[in-house]
Amino acid sequence: MSTLEIRDLHVSVGDKEILKGVDLTVQAGKTHAIMGPNGSGKSTLAYAIAGHPKYTITSGSVTLDGEDLLDMSVDERARAGLFLAMQYPVEIPGVSVSNFLRSAVTAVQGEAPKLRQFAKDLKSGMDNLAIDSAFATRNVNEGFSGGEKKRHEILQLELLKPKVAVLDETDSGLDVDALRVVSEGVNRFRASGDTGVLLITHYTRILRYVKPDFVHVFAAGRIVEEGGPELAEKLENEGYEAYTKVSS
Ligand code: ADP
Numbered sequence: 001m002s003t004l005e006i007r008d009l010h011v012s013v014g015d016k017e018i019l020k021g022v023d024l025t026v027q028a029g030k031t032h033a034i035m036g037p038n039g040s041g042k043s044t045l046a047y048a049i050a051g052h053p054k055y056t057i058t059s060g061s062v063t064l065d066g067e068d069l070l071d072m073s074v075d076e077r078a079r080a081g082l083f084l085a086m087q088y089p090v091e092i093p094g095v096s097v098s099n100f101l102r103s104a105v106t107a108v109q110g111e112a113p114k115l116r117q118f119a120k121d122l123k124s125g126m127d128n129l130a131i132d133s134a135f136a137t138r139n140v141n142e143g144f145s146g147g148e149k150k151r152h153e154i155l156q157l158e159l160l161k162p163k164v165a166v167l168d169e170t171d172s173g174l175d176v177d178a179l180r181v182v183s184e185g186v187n188r189f190r191a192s193g194d195t196g197v198l199l200i201t202h203y204t205r206i207l208r209y210v211k212p213d214f215v216h217v218f219a220a221g222r223i224v225e226e227g228g229p230e231l232a233e234k235l236e237n238e239g240y241e242a243y244t245k246v247s248s
């Protein structure tokens, strides 16, 4: 059973401190929703955990099953079982979805998957997400709609089977049908109970489909309130106003 532990994490961009001491433990089989207003530092948390070079850890620790993630390269973090679905996925010109995913699986597993098995897994993943087969030959994120980008992120989840998945606003910009497909994908992924999910979102909408075990509210670089699923309902009714007033 895997555990991601974040202890007193402080993160700066340039000389501006953005995360001001974040504590969070994510265990396998649990889904944590990170909610909060725009600019509160949610994406910064995701990037810092994933090892984006722009984000400087000034103090604190992040471990996965006791191993120091902050000491690892981005690749090593992925091999250790960490997955990040970015809020704004990047285009990779000249690289097809199918080649990209096969390389990603190879990098994470340490050996290339058998072509036939991979083709089978890819097809079933795409079928699950209601993705047309022609999608596999397109270049990664090039001209993708918002919904296609997010489905592609969930397809990666299905194929890579990480120990901890950090999903940054995977729900943003999705219409209701796409939201349902993406949510079902997340639910399939977490059903094994072997993986922890950090679901970052600004809106409560996705939490109707993906029920969190815990909800944490971010404001100004800190967790300012924590609770169970009922906290998401409170936020749905009351918004973030109470938190932004306190923190500004
Ligand atoms: P959220 O995801 O909650 O909307 P972010 O983590 O994107 O918040 O941003 C938190 C704060 O950090 C904001 O004030 C934002 O302007 C700043 N910030 C984040 N990333 C960068 C960056 N790469 N360069 C400069 N400022 C940044």
Ligand code: MG
Residues within 6 Å of the ligand: 038, 039, 043
């Ligand atoms: Mg934002």
Ligand code: MG
Residues within 6 Å of the ligand: 042, 043, 044, 087, 168, 169
């Ligand atoms: Mg963000």
